[in-house]
Amino acid sequence: xxxxxxxxxxxxxxxxxxxxxxxxxxxxxxxxxxxxxxxxxxxxxxxxxxxxxxxxxxxxxxxxxxxxxxxxxxxxxxxxxxxxxxxxxxxxxxxxxxxxxxxxxxxxxxxxxxxxxxxxxxxxxxxxxxxxxxxxxxxxxxxxxxxxxxxxxxxxxxxxxxxxxxxxxxxxxxxxxxxxxxxxxxxxxxxxxxxxxxxxxxxxxxxxxxxxxxxxxxxxxxxxxxxxxxxxxxxxxxxxxxxxxxxxxxxxxxxxxxxxxxxxxxxxxxxxxxxxxxxxxxxxxxxxxxxxxxxxxxxxxxxxxxxxxxxxxxxxxxxxxxxxxxxxxxxxxxxxxxxxxxxxxxxxxxxxxxxxxxxxxxxxxxxxxxxxxxxxxxxxxxxxxxxxxxxxxxxxxxxxxxxxxxxxxxxxxxxxxxxxxxxxxxxxx
Numbered sequence: 001x002x003x004x005x006x007x008x009x010x011x012x013x014x015x016x017x018x019x020x021x022x023x024x025x026x027x028x029x030x031x032x033x034x035x036x037x038x039x040x041x042x043x044x045x046x047x048x049x050x051x052x053x054x055x056x057x058x059x060x061x062x063x064x065x066x067x068x069x070x071x072x073x074x075x076x077x078x079x080x081x082x083x084x085x086x087x088x089x090x091x092x093x094x095x096x097x098x099x100x101x102x103x104x105x106x107x108x109x110x111x112x113x114x115x116x117x118x119x120x121x122x123x124x125x126x127x128x129x130x131x132x133x134x135x136x137x138x139x140x141x142x143x144x145x146x147x148x149x150x151x152x153x154x155x156x157x158x159x160x161x162x163x164x165x166x167x168x169x170x171x172x173x174x175x176x177x178x179x180x181x182x183x184x185x186x187x188x189x190x191x192x193x194x195x196x197x198x199x200x201x202x203x204x205x206x207x208x209x210x211x212x213x214x215x216x217x218x219x220x221x222x223x224x225x226x227x228x229x230x231x232x233x234x235x236x237x238x239x240x241x242x243x244x245x246x247x248x249x250x251x252x253x254x255x256x257x258x259x260x261x262x263x264x265x266x267x268x269x270x271x272x273x274x275x276x277x278x279x280x281x282x283x284x285x286x287x288x289x290x291x292x293x294x295x296x297x298x299x300x301x302x303x304x305x306x307x308x309x310x311x312x313x314x315x316x317x318x319x320x321x322x323x324x325x326x327x328x329x330x331x332x333x334x335x336x337x338x339x340x341x342x343x344x345x346x347x348x349x350x351x352x353x354x355x356x357x358x359x360x361x362x363x364x365x366x367x368x369x370x371x372x373x374x375x376x377x378x379x380x381x382x383x384x385x386x387x388x389x390x391x392x393x394x395x396x397x398x399x400x401x402x403x404x405x406x407x408x409x410x411x412x413x414x415x416x417x418x419x420x421x422x423x424x425x426x427x428x429x
Contacts, residue, residue, distance in 0.1 A: 002036045003429050004138040006129070008154065010118060010147050012041040013058060016051030016314065018252065018343040022170055022209075022230055023144055025414040026421060028057050033422035037062060038138065040129060042069035042121060049288070053313045067128050069121045072113060114191050115173070116147040126156045133161060140429040142207075144168040151199045158202055164429050167203040170230075172213050175336050196220070205428060207421075210364045212339025228420055229368075230343040231412040232350035237315060240323040246277070246397045247307075248356065248390075249284035249324035251317050252344045256292040257332040260358045262383035264300040266390060271305070277394055281305050284324060286317055322351045325402055326393055331359035333380040341365040346412050349374045354393060354404045358386070374406040 007027065011019035027037045043066035058064075113119050141163055143154035151167050158165045173196045174189075184192070200206060200221040207228055208214050214225045248267075271278045283297070285308045297306055312320065321327055327348045331337050338360050345365050348355050355375025359366065366377040378386050396402040410416060 002034050003140065003425055004036045004038060004136075005030070005140045005142060005425060005429070006038045006040060006133070006138045008040045008125070008129075008141065008143045008150050010042060010045065010121075010145075010150060011047070012039065012064075013054040014050050014052045015045070015047040016049035016054065016311070018230075019146070019170065020051075020054060021314075021343060023168075024054060024057055025231070025233055026418050027062060028059065028233075029415050029418035030422060031059065032415070033419060033426075035422050035425055038065065038136075039063070040065045040067070040125070042067065042118075044068055046071045049311060051313050053315050065128070065132065067121070067125050069118065071120075072117050114188060115152075115195055116149050118147040119149045119152070122149055122152045122156070125153050126160070129153070129157060130160060133157070133163065138163070140164045140166065140425060142166045142168055144170060145173070146171055148173050148196075148199075151203075152195065155199055155202055165203050166205045166207055166424075167199055168207040169213060169217075170209055172216065172336075172339065173199075175213075175216055175339075205424065210339040210341045212364050216339065226420075226424060228417055229341055229412060230346055231414045231417045232346040232409075233414040235315075235318055235350075237318050237322070240319050243282065243284075243323055243325055245282035245325075246280040246394055247282040247284050247324045248326045248328050249286060249321060250328040250330065251321050251348075252287045252342070254285060254287065254289040254293045254330070255332070256290040257334075258330040259293055259296055260330055260333070260380055261296065262380060263328075263330075263358060263386055264296055264302060266383055266387035267302060267305075268300040269387065270390060270394075271302075274391075274394075276398070280394070280397075282307055284309065284320065286310075286312055286320055318347065318351070321348065322353065324351075324353055325397055327351065327353050327355050327375070329355055329357040329359075329365075329375075331357075331363060331365070333360050335360065338362050339364055341368065345369070349406055349409055349412065352404055352406065354402065356386070356389065356393070368412075372406050372408050372412075374404060374409075 007023055009023045013020060027039060030037045039062060041064065141154055141157055143150045145151050154165045154167060157163060174192050197220055200217055201223065203223060206217055206223055206225040208225060209229050211227055214227050217225055283302060283306050288311055297303055329342060329345060329348060331340055331342060341364050349372055355369060357369055357375055357377040361379045369375050369377050376389050393402060
């Protein structure tokens with residue numbers, strides 16, 4: 001008999017960006033393992049990124065329940081649509097460049113909406129789902145965050161109905177990098193920590209995307225915690241030849257704090273020192289890019305080599321990354337980001353193009369890159385090593401030998417990861 005699982009998520013097509021991919025794909029494959037997903041989403045969300053093409057991955061037989069949501073970002077956009085969309089997308093301006101309005105909106109977001117701006121959706125959603133579950137029982141509830149307010153829906157339903165509940169953390173809660181930028185008061189910090197601990201100790205099972213997050217949560221709860229990383233799907237996309245230029249491409253949001261000056265400096269030096277490199281080089285940026293990144297690109301006189309394509313649909317982004325010569329992966333250089341494994345890593349690996357990765361020392365994703373032989377990883381103090389690697393990649397490009405020989409990628413396929421999730425559900429629900 002099929003298990004019925006209610007999945008509560010904020011991000012769902014037509015939402016674009018990385019937040020939608022994980023559960024869109026789980027829902028796609030769960031029926032293959034005798035699990036029936038029922039998806040609960042907001043009816044009128046304020047998505048900062050739209051990608052209607054993702055709707056093709058939704059099985060028409062999937063039951064989807066919608067409930068209206070009232071979001072403060074819509075009201076805040078009266079003051080500045082650009083700023084509110086950026087904050088909603090996770091792009092927070094550099095501290096030194098924050099305007100008074102930036103600081104004000106961050107303060108309001110951090111202290112008046114705990115744990116996040118979707119807190120107002122909790123109470124009405126609990127009411128709707130309480131009635132739904134009583135009429136149509138389910139075997140398990142799964143909440144996924146961010147936004148972490150959705151875990152409070154699971155918390156209340158667990159307390160009211162004594163149902164099985166899994167809490168899925170695509171990103172950490174209080175230890176995530178941008179948390180410190182929300183200008184939280186001490187009282188607000190304590191409230192976040194209290195809610196986080198309550199969720200972690202009430203849910204029947206915790207799902208996380210990295211070993212570091214698991215280790216952090218193990219200190220806060222004795223509940224079972226399982227790592228299920230993000231992954232890649234088998235995508236049938238239009239074939240496009242490799243770029244004729246020596247293109248280094250970054251796909252996805254390029255946040256202000258993901259700004260490795262050593263990388264820009266290495267490129268700048270190579271352009272000055274190597275005439276052929278200067279003629280062949282192209283920097284491709286695909287996705288939302290913060291102004292601070294563009295400013296640094298200009299500072300290092302790289303603007304003439306920049307091809308800023310902006311946000312593309314997921315399908316178009318896949319085409320571009322598979323035609324790029326090298327794929328750039330950057331994570332913020334901080335202790336808080338050691339456990340962040342960017343979702344794009346797995347699609348990068350599936351693209352079978354060499355990855356040039358820069359991040360904090362001990363980053364979880366550096367181990368995956370090494371184990372799969374899919375690229376090279378550097379820390380923020382390895383400018384000379386990065387420069388040497390770019391030269392090596394460029395020389396292979398000139399010889400038409402720039403390839404990658406990855407291994408073990410099958411363990412990160414979306415279907416394989418869904419099988420792992422399905423086994424946990426069957427054992428516990």
